[in-house]
Amino acid sequence: MAANIGIMDSAYFVGRTEILAWINSTLHLNLSKVEEACSGAVHCQLMDSVHPGTVPMHKVNFDAKSEYEMIQNYKVLQDVFNKLKLTKHIEVSKLVKGRPLDNLEFMQWMKKYCDSINGGQLHNYHALERREACKGGKEATRRAAATQQSGKSSSSSSAAPRPSSSNGTRKHEPLSSNAGNHHSSRAPSSKQTKPAPAAAAAAYDEKITELKLYIDSLEKERDFYFSKLRDVEILCQNPDTEHLPLVGSIKRILYAADGEDLGAAAAAETQTLSPIAEGSEERRNSAIESQKRKLIVNQDVDAAAITSLSPRQRLSDASDVKCSGSSPLLTC
Numbered sequence: 140m141a142a143n144i145g146i147m148d149s150a151y152f153v154g155r156t157e158i159l160a161w162i163n164s165t166l167h168l169n170l171s172k173v174e175e176a177c178s179g180a181v182h183c184q185l186m187d188s189v190h191p192g193t194v195p196m197h198k199v200n201f202d203a204k205s206e207y208e209m210i211q212n213y214k215v216l217q218d219v220f221n222k223l224k225l226t227k228h229i230e231v232s233k234l235v236k237g238r239p240l241d242n243l244e245f246m247q248w249m250k251k252y253c254d255s256i257n258g259g260q261l262h263n264y265h266a267l268e269r270r271e272a273c274k275g276g277k278e279a280t281r282r283a284a285a286t287q288q289s290g291k292s293s294s295s296s297s298a299a300p301r302p303s304s305s306n307g308t309r310k311h312e313p314l315s316s317n318a319g320n321h322h323s324s325r326a327p328s329s330k331q332t333k334p335a336p337a338a339a340a341a342a343y344d345e346k347i348t349e350l351k352l353y354i355d356s357l358e359k360e361r362d363f364y365f366s367k368l369r370d371v372e373i374l375c376q377n378p379d380t381e382h383l384p385l386v387g388s389i390k391r392i393l394y395a396a397d398g399e400d401l402g403a404a405a406a407a408e409t410q411t412l413s414p415i416a417e418g419s420e421e422r423r424n425s426a427i428e429s430q431k432r433k434l435i436v437n438q439d440v441d442a443a444a445i446t447s448l449s450p451r452q453r454l455s456d457a458s459d460v461k462c463s464g465s466s467p468l469l470t471c
Contacts, residue, residue, distance in 0.1 A: 167267055174242045193223070202278060
């Protein structure tokens, strides 16, 4: 199910250009940025295209400007998800802000889901007629048509050939006139090589959008690691574990100021907290204690044996010692 796809799925690697082309061709719109669909109305109509009759289009507002109006559209979308038993979480608070990365990721999921229904094929879906039932739907269709016409006219004017009648007359002019107008003839050619203002503005918008996506990805990564550190801090503040030496070392690392040297303290803590060092020390102490016990027991046994012997046995023992210390050739 598309509702359970992971962040590393191929759906999240679809580019903005492909997403915009899919939206515009499906709904007959002319969006230039993904964040233009942050009101939620486009998402509702995309769901209506794959599940006709499921979305109450009369509740969708294509003219939503404030966050309150946008949230109403997302409520309609959430009701549709509940009807279809989709468990996809909608981060409304991020989408209504118009952040490019959040809107792109959600629209990538929408494309993955719509492509999974009937193979992405739409049968007899009339996007313009369905949008007319929405609030502001006619105005949205009118704006899309106007932008398409203006785009076509600008492209046709830029592709039109320039008149070259002056070039034919210049061939018959005298050489002196060509030399005199040498600098003046260069001026229009240099102006022609400059890029059009519209193209430059489009390039700047593209660059700004890329930078916004980069900033959003950095903020998302920052929030991810901050949440991990916060979880570690909460674990260290647990009354059952906060008295442990290891927890104290972790707290010192968490709350250390910039430039503070924790190398020596960390090495000392590692040496004292090392389980190998603690185990070897305990084994050494236990070995010493066992040797002491054996020595004491042996001394007690020898003393008891000596006191239990008779005087004759003591003399025989002494003579045995004396003989053992003499020459091996002698016999007792």
